[in-house]
Amino acid sequence: MPDAPPEQWWPPVAMTGQWLSENAAEYDLLHVHFGLESFTPDELRAGLDAARLAGRPVVFTVHDLDNPQIVDQEPYRELLNVIVPAADHLITLTPSAAAEIERRWRRASTVLAHPTLLEQTAADSRVSRAGTVRVGIALRDLRPNIDAEGAVRAAARAAGLLEAAGQAVEIEVLMNDRVRDDRAAERVIDAADGHAAVRMRRTPYLSDAEIEEWLRGLDLFVLPYRHGTHSGWVELCYDLGVPVAGTDVGHIRSQHPSEFCVIDLDDPRTLAAAVTWVHRSPASSSPRATHLANRRAERQQQRRAIRAAHARLYSDAVAGVRTHAAAGIQA
Structure with missing residues (x-):
């Protein structure tokens, strides 16, 4: 959000039906991660409908099945009940979360682990304190x-x-x-x-x-x-x-x-x-x-694999929508 204070959370405008409709030429795919709680189920549904009408696929990363920011989970579950069935592709971070999604919505998810959060090699700043x-x-x-x-x-x-x-x-x-x-x-x-x-x-x-x-x-x-x-x-x-x-x-x-x-x-x-x-x-x-160096190499390799997996998923999602649209025109 322009002119927002540092660290200030604002509802993601790119999830609104109006923005998605007016800016359809600016994006090929809508990938949703967080921020569902900023909207009502009807507002969320309107955003998903706008993307669909624009011929843009929707990918949803199911990071949270329970929202850590709230106590009463029922409103959040209502939002999940809107987006999980509607998304073209689902991603989650762990096989056990994918199994829960399958049980609750009968939908398969692509499991992609969370990539590294560091940009530089971690240095060890610990000071030895005799077994403490x-x-x-x-x-x-x-x-x-x-x-x-x-x-x-x-x-x-x-x-x-x-x-x-x-x-x-x-x-x-x-x-x-x-x-x-x-x-x-x-x-x-x-x-x-x-x-x-x-x-x-x-x-x-x-x-x-x-x-x-x-x-x-x-x-x-x-x-x-x-x-x-x-x-x-x-x-x-x-x-x-x-x-x-x-x-x-x-x-x-x-x-x-x-x-x-x-x-x-x-x-x-x-x-x-x-x-x-x-x-x-x-x-x-x-x-x-040695442990930190090995961990860093592992995480960098994993990040490359995760980026490649996202790229393939995005390409397949966009190609699938275009193929479906072309079939509709021919029909």
């Missing part, structure tokens, strides 16, 4: 799908268990200065229970570069979701060679299962076990620099 495991939790602005209070309470209790077992741990919890619920933020701080190993840090909105730098200094990242489907955090951690401990929701564990440890925030023993698991994860199986 550094754990990070990012609560940001306390969006609805994050169990912030439960995560901090579990962290404090897990830290106690680990210290009793002789394992040193430092847990840093980041929370934005500006949050959606100030009272909830107070409860989150109280949940740390003053434990010395749990450091609460309020921050301004962090840039992508600042988040990456913070993650590079961790041995384990905790993802305390109540609901969700896939996670960009998991992808970024994989890029940086940081294992993830997270709740078992959606299809997040399927993104990189070898570097994801399932935890239960109601049972701090599972988080304590995840801290000890760090030493057995693939990230610890080779020297740090």
Whole structure:
């Protein structure tokens, strides 16, 4: 949106029926990722109809089967019930998500993993601290799908268990200065229970570069979701060679299962076990620099394959529409 403040979210105008009709000559295909919740089902349907009338195929990447920004999922499911059956092609990120889509809508999806989120090789910024495991939790602005209070309470209790077992741990919890619920933020701080190993840090909105730098200094990242489907955090951690401990929701564990440890925030023993698991994860199986170099090469090769797969899908989609249109004219 012109003149919008940095980081400001605006509804995607390119999804409106008017824009799609008026700009039909400017695009060959409509690929939808996010932003469905900005529209009503009728508005979404109008946009899809406009693309269809213009003879433009629609591709929908089903990243979210549950919307992380809202609590009541019913309005979002209504939107999915509009676009999933109507799209010419569906993409999703994991085989397990594709299986859920098949069960719910009887539609096949092309599975294309999420590509790397980094443009440059990740450097290791960790400082060795004699066996201390550094754990990070990012609560940001306390969006609805994050169990912030439960995560901090579990962290404090897990830290106690680990210290009793002789394992040193430092847990840093980041929370934005500006949050959606100030009272909830107070409860989150109280949940740390003053434990010395749990450091609460309020921050301004962090840039992508600042988040990456913070993650590079961790041995384990905790993802305390109540609901969700896939996670960009998991992808970024994989890029940086940081294992993830997270709740078992959606299809997040399927993104990189070898570097994801399932935890239960109601049972701090599972988080304590995840801290000890760090030493057995693939990230610890080779020297740090070697691991990052191999990971970067893997992700760059994967990105090239994903780009090629998208290009083929786009070409097939456009060709299919043109073939169908030509057959209609001949008929």
